Amino acid sequence: MNDTIRHDIKTLTGGSVAFGEFVEVRGWVRSRRDSKAGISFLSIYDGSCFDPIQAVIPNNLANYQDEVLRLTTGCSVIVEGKLVESQGKGQTHEINAQRVLVVGWVEDADHYPVAKKRHTFEYLRQVAHLRPRTNAFGAISRIRTTVCNAIHRYFHERHFHWVNTPIITASDCEGAGELFRVSTLDLMNLPKDPAGRIDFQEDFFGREAFLTVSGQLNAEAYALALSKVYTFGPTFRAENSNTSRHLAEFWMVEPEVAFADLQDNAWLAEDFLKYLFTCILDERQDDLAFFTQYIDAQVTGRLESLVTSEFELMEYGEAVRILEGYHKSFEFPVRWGLDLQSEHENFLSETHVGRPVVLINYPAEIKAFYMRLNDDGRTVAAMDVLVPGIGEIIGGSQREERLDVLDSKIARAGLAGDMEWYRDLRRFGTVPHAGFGMGFERFINYVTGMENIRDAIPFPRTPKHALF
């Protein structure tokens, strides 16, 4: 196993393995090119890095005619040979093969769904089990890994605690969207109470249960003891959203910090995002080069400028005034007290500012009950981070820590008595605290230039789609 790890392609081409050493590579064939010089070239990838390694296969190998010349894109192979400096252009290392073992053939090569050509992402979604074999999805997968690790590293270095908040929740007032029901009741034979309603006391949890739409409320409980916490896990929204930026199942990062206000929150969001940008630039230059060449020419340059430029901090009221100046060009009205539409958010981040915008202090009426009421009595300490091309990548707020204010907002929102444990957090040693949620797949799209969020997650779940 040690040998296997040492000899992935990233290691072989990374400089730590000496030329002349006998090595083995295990992977899949990207392409085969034959030369009349008596050799064939195999490009082999194993997912460890963007570039494949080139294996030079001499025609005197025993299985050259019968097997090597029949290799096509997608075949799995093990190649043993000597690691040498490449004689050709385009790579530093290559393997002079002494043995080629074909592990798995591609049957019916002309119908192999992932041919050695460009495919549309719409098509690849229909073969989601095979699309990780493409350059694009290999690159996306590696960037996801890099960002996941960077997220944990960022918080770990700053003494945040990773809190694994529940996937199943009994709270139907998380307020972030429609919920998926979790139940073991027999749908064909539902138990009823005397009033004729479904009797959820008979259900698995003895009450209605759902998949979480946010770990925030639970994270608050831990922030009010451990000071700095975050959640990172799957999130479920049963909204009938059919757009390039919505998934029914997605991953979300939610830091929550005690003794913090909205300014702290905005600063954390910007510092956090810049840290992630830097990590991608440091670790994934190979994949970024691919996205820059084939997907979005601005990708690398944008990341480089983002880590050094300040995000624009803007009051909701100021945003409204700006947008009102362009009123004629919008389909939807702009007025203080109305929520901003996608066209408005896009205008602010893409056209007016040209980089991420942190919008703060929204009208209380259009935001969730747990957001802290500002002294003006009509706005709450909410913030949205808007980025060009994606829109809202982060949403957060300072939380209402005053019990009396929270109670009035709970009452106004019509939320019932399930909030007792949440109220306890204000009854026993309450402190100002704040946090936000970042959509992981939206972040992936932003840093890769990919346009559809269904291509930012391995197996996307959207309305009417739960294949694979």
Next chain:
RNA sequence: ACCUAGGUAGCUCAGUCGGUAGAGCGUGUGACUGUUAAUCACUAGGUCGGCGGUUCGAGCCCGUCCCGGGGAGCCA
């Protein structure tokens, strides 16, 4: 039971006025070459999304269903 444009070869698409189905890429064969998304030549590959209708005749017109996009709303 929102708006919009689509479905034609393995993939990406063209197809004029309703009149015998086309290209590129990929696959296969051959040529050439330390090649590298190679290049060149040739071959194969089709129930034009399904069903129904109009017509002498439908890829094209009509109805209906299915599929995958883009947009809106909701939000991360």
